[in-house]
Amino acid sequence: MRKALIAWGGWEGHEPEKCSEIVGAMLEADGFSVEIVQGTQGFADPGLKDLSLIVPIITQSTIEKAELANLVAAVAGGVGLGGFHGGMGDSFRDQIDYHFMVGGQWVAHPGNIIDYRVDVTRGDDPIMAGIESFDYRSEQYFMHVDPGNEVLATTTFDGTHAEWLKGTVMPVVWKRRHGQGRVFYSALGHVASEFDVPEMKTILQRGLNWAAR
Template identity: 50%
Template sequence: MKKALIFQGGWQGHEPEKVAGILAGILEEEDFNVKITNTLTTLQEDDLTQYDLIVPNWTQGTIEKDQLQPLIDAVAQGTGLAGLHGGMGDSFRMEVDYQFMVGGQWVAHPGNDGVSYNVHILDRDDPLTKGISDFTVVSEQYYMHVDPAVKVHATTPFPNAEGPYQTNGEVDMPVVWTKRWGKGRVYYNCLGHVSEIVRMPQVMDLMKKGMTWASR
């Protein structure tokens, strides 16, 4: 049986405990033994290389170097990394090494919550998106700074809400991407502002495919 670690916490507006429970449920259905922790000290106390997958679910916050480095090293050695929304894409804003590993960083959500936007699947034959059609989300629409090395699997069009960024014209912003970090696989999904969005069938399916793909 594969082993997964979910560390949850940080800003409570993203409902980290509820979201962690949903993600754990997906993994348990895929026959993972899942450990959920609400403290970052687990990252320095556990041998992280024992896990096949680590799921960050910690928005903002701060992390000590002796907590972050074991995480970075474990992924480089082959432990998978997968997560969603601010729980992985807006964690530990001062830690550029973490952002480098993840492949991007949240910078804005023009229009804030309640924006209706389309998610476009780029390749419906890809195992990470197979069987999923384009769909609409009413939530935050993440504007990200993205590593050009990532492989993009889904996008969303900007501008959608008013703002000074509109003068730059139309862009397709990555929503789902993958990359490699040493021997490890990294999967990120921008969706999932609150548990209600995570429970959308398309988001659940994307996360199931992504987390199992990223796993060692």
């Protein structure tokens, strides 16, 4: 049986505990054995390297050097890493080794909660199969991203909230490798209610399964 660790914490505005329960139930339905823990201490466990998947749901916060080193080593050794929004894309702002592994870091969401378009760019990828481009209401993430990411969906800033960004195309969903591990990220999912959007939930569910060893 595939084993997954979900670690939640950080800024409460992203409802990390509630989201961890939703993701946990989703993975259990897909046949995973799931452990849900609060905080970063679980990343120090020597058994981390034996898992199939790690899902951080920790916005901002901090992480100890030993915890991060063990996490990065586990993923480089083949454990999958997957997550969404600020729970993975805005964690541990001072830890560049983490950003390097994830393939991006949040820096802004002009206008805060707004309506925007998600454009599917890789409909041929199994993660995005059958999903057409769709309208979405949430924070439109502006991120610093690795150009080596395999981008599956993007969004285009229209300049309403930051005129100098008009026409900027920003990755929303991507996958990549870090060492032997698969890494998946989706910028969608500000709060737990966004799991009610079928496209958001399906993309994340498929992405986590893809990442899992």
